[in-house]
Amino acid sequence: MKQTPLNIWSFLIRKQNQCVITTLKIINWVLLLAFSIQLICYAEQFHESRQWLNLHYYEKTGDGYLSLADSNQFFVSKNGRTNPEAEYIKALALSKKQDRDFREKFPLRYKIITQVNNLSYEPLVFPDPDIQDIQIVYPNQYLSNPASMFGHLFLLLRSKNGITDSTILHYVADTGDVGSLGYIPGGLTGKFEGRYLMEPYYKKIKQYNYVDDRQIIYYDLVLTKKSINNLQLHAIELKQTHFNYYFLNENCAFFIGKLLNVVLEEDVVSLKSLILPSQIVNTLHDKFLLSSEYHRKPGTQLFNDYYSNLNRSQRVDVIDLILKKTTNIPSDQNTLKSFLYISDYLINNYPRLTPVIRYNRIRAFKELRKQGDVNIRPSLQKQNEVSKIKSKKISLDYELYNRFSIYYSPVYYRDISSFNMLQTKEMDLLSSGVIIDSKVSPLYTLTLIDIINTSQYNKVLNAYSWRVNSFFAYKKKLLTDQSFESGFSYNIKNQSVVFGFLGFNYASYDQVKDEALNNLQLNPSMRVGVKQKVFDENTNWSVSYNYRYRHNYIALNLTHHGFKAIHQVSYSHGYDFDKIKLSTIIPF
Template sequence: MPSANFSADLPSEEAFENDIPLPAEKYRERAEREYLDFFEPKSKPERERLRILLSEIDSSKLFQSSHWMRLLRYRKSLLVGYHSEIVSDSYFLSAYGKVDPRKEMIASVRGLFLENNKNLDLSPQCIFPERYRWLRHALKIEISDQKIACNRLDVWKQNINLSKVKLVFASYYLQSPASLFGHTFLKLNNKSNLNSELLDYGIGYAAEPGEIDPLRYVLGGIFGGYTGKFSIFPYYAKINEYNDLENRDLWEYELSLDDLQKEILLGHLWEMGQAEFDYFFQRENCAYQILRVLEVVKDINLQSDTQMILTPIDLLKKVHAFGLVKDNSPVFRPSLYHRLENQITEMKEEEREQYFINLNEIDQKKEISLNQETDVRLVPVLIDSFQYRMTQRKLLETDDRYFRLLGKQSSLPIEAKKADEIKKEDPPESAHGSRRLSLGYGNASIGNFMEVESRLAYHDLLNVPKGMISTSEIQFFNLKVRKYEDNRPEITTFHLIKLASLSPYNGLSQKHSYLIDIGSQTLSFNHPEARKAVGNLDLLYGYSFAQEFSKGNSFGVISILGGLKAQTNSDFSYGMRFGPQAMLNYLYEWERFKFQWQYSYAYTSMSKNNNFFQNSLKLRYAIHVDHEIRLEYTTYPQYAETLVSYQYLF
């Protein structure tokens, strides 16, 4: 079943049986043609009633109400005054509605007096149900007064048949820039689907960049250029996409909403179908828009405007802090790979060896060799492995070997078919804060120094991995400022964006590793005190290795990467040095400690510049998930330093 986008209009025929979609273009045409700033009802009594309502709006300053500001997504700044985050004209009934809350409210009240026409679903009251519900309540208008029938809205609500609302978090997906922070959306539980929640619907917010290359996609997501929209989809489609295709765990949190708040939620989500926004990865993203929806539903300030970067983890922390989540534990839906990983880890050593022999036979398209001793344990996990390969499009769903395994499974004892219980991971809201401040003191080749570091987001390889991926790094706007003795403060390091995925390679996942670093750093030229800032770019690709399926002590994670290094400064030959680069990285964690060794070498003499190397040893001690002590030793050509620092994450 395809997903149905609100702005393509309301849900599709398949989603809502015989309900015929009404193109959104008709809404837009209506908004462009019929702004209501000067509309007057024909009858004198209605004109008098309108005059009384408009007078009450001005006398009470109702248009300054916090709920009205949230409904229309108004923000106020010193320079431009009010402006709405919504960029689509079809959301406004006044020609000045994007920048004037009063005129938009007056136009909305005028809309109460529009004469009924043949297509009532084009009426403002049917397009913006929550807006008009609230206006009736605030202006004490009788429910039956100026109330019309909205057939399409009613059919939509009947088909959703809402019982519960859940906030769903899809874990990090490092292969897609838009999902580096994870993803959040709402799940609408249907009263008729209590035993089959996969048939429920989800509503989420995402960018619509179209066909575009990855680099432009990242830059557009950071600096703007995409339109974001809400869309509705069957929940099982997201299970297939996230759990199976992208190997992402799902966490479901039931929200604490009463009946009125559920009604407000449905009405506001319906009218969000007319809204388009400017999309940004770091802030005006899925988490931000869902937080704004919940502010409308709960009529509270969830501090959506207080952070320069708002991530899905931040959203989860906020809904827990404000008591919006019910006390019952979240529902955990492990990914297909996570389930396989658990099954392989629970195997005995000889079973694991036989499994990888069989997995190789599957990949080589050979017949699978099983024996009676391992049949009971391996058949279920080999079936899951077939499904995993199918999601990777490495095997066809018509493979006869798959069906023979299914036949063999049917003859196994019932207890042999049961998968091992998967230990629930640390929930994502238990992760450390995404922002960081640190204070450090060190000694370098040119003297002692004090260092202050600030990071807007998100996680590095030494941070406590609780609720995160331990072999990942996602840093945005990381800035280090130092003051050496008898010198002015200087910016020594700036990471505009730094991404690393060092997931171990194994016969099942066959994952690769990569590192991307875009920013600047201060380096020594010719002698230690000749320090200058250089622009820096690292692009590396390779593999990482670990005892991923071992229950015992692991030797850590070893990564071998190769790629390109490029740096810019006017003192380099031709203003730039570049060349191939190799990197070794080692991570080892035990209890509260984590150790990292990293060595890189760039052959930049090909650009008629000196070659470059960097060697670093780092040790982290976690006082708490949000408090760390670090000890670091780093060497570059003609320069070395030691640093001890305190890290605070919030």
């Protein structure tokens, strides 16, 4: 056959195509081989991965590791608590054998190992398909219980069948019969066992809603379906162990964060000296893992809002509904709502009132429904945006004309709902500062604890208010002021607060005049005054008569709660002193 230029050209093109195809095949095999080698290497080194270390709650200790899990049942190898590699080798062997006990007790480990090593996945345990999403829930500070003074944190596994079929997953300390006084030293030294527990939502939330009556904040977590399923599988694994509970760091917030570390792409918590529920929420916020925020207002606060606006006759009707069975139910909506808002709290805290309250509550609901008012129970209020929890503060004070102060508080919570100062819950811990005076040397201060628990007192809620303060200062010598006061606060039409307190100071330093006393003294204290709303619900003034450190004085304050700061102008007048001070508190 005669070779023409066209034939020669076609032949060269075919050869070139064959060469290209052969080259592509070689490249493909090289890439496949490289990928296979990489997988093998990854599988062999998987025990050093973040995922494996988080699965077993390993913490770095010098050159090695130690798991926070304090039970041998949580590991499948003899030295699994301190040896991630030995634990992985044994778990891999069990996965290859399709060991039944391993697959039942450690379903997430089994799932991950089979995926990493390309093994057959034959699960025996499955996640609940009805769980549609997960919320992280933050009941705020409960100052009547040291275990909850920073708040609590738990996960709500929400069922598509409704909230009553949902489950909560939380971490709690088993304190046994230890009371509040024994809890503090035991919690500080790790004497209690901590465990992850799953409980029906309706059962646990009853305590927060109607026994403690705390404000509760719900956040929607941004989780994939895979992460939701993996979290459920890991919860089964956690039944095999307990942990040592420490009040300040290895607490509910830390271990909820550690649980989320297992199913998230990046960690949200690591072990440090102080870990608070607000820190976990704020970290999730910063990583864009919270999509919505909801608040539940406490029933007692709703009751106070309504009850304070009732007239004398209406208040008598509310008390009658609490104490006496009646078929003659009042028709006034505000009276009935006041009764219903407080009814669950009273049933759960005063069992002797239960039969009467339940009897009258049925009739009160019927009367309101007859009037077309069916929205009675406190509901979740969706917020406009997801906000960070402000848990620290900086304070700046300027005293005319020669004194300036600055303070930093690493733990600070202030819960004021609009003007309702009767519901103030304020906690300030480990606040350090310096007072600079142009005439004398600086004074260095440390406030170990300053807690204000102010609640409304009325004929229904016999709530006491109290404040405890532990203050130290140093200027050439150590000075102190330890104080406690207790009393009552009365709400007048949600516009004014009348208050009275009695207490004592054990002090060598006068915090009113900012000067040292001649010696350490134990003195009584008294404070009586009124606080009044001004202009709007963010501004108020107060005037009080005070007796402290053996001298009398009058105090006037004007306070404005701004969006990012609290501003205050105060004037104190005593027999031998006058003081004007400008203050700014910046929570963050």
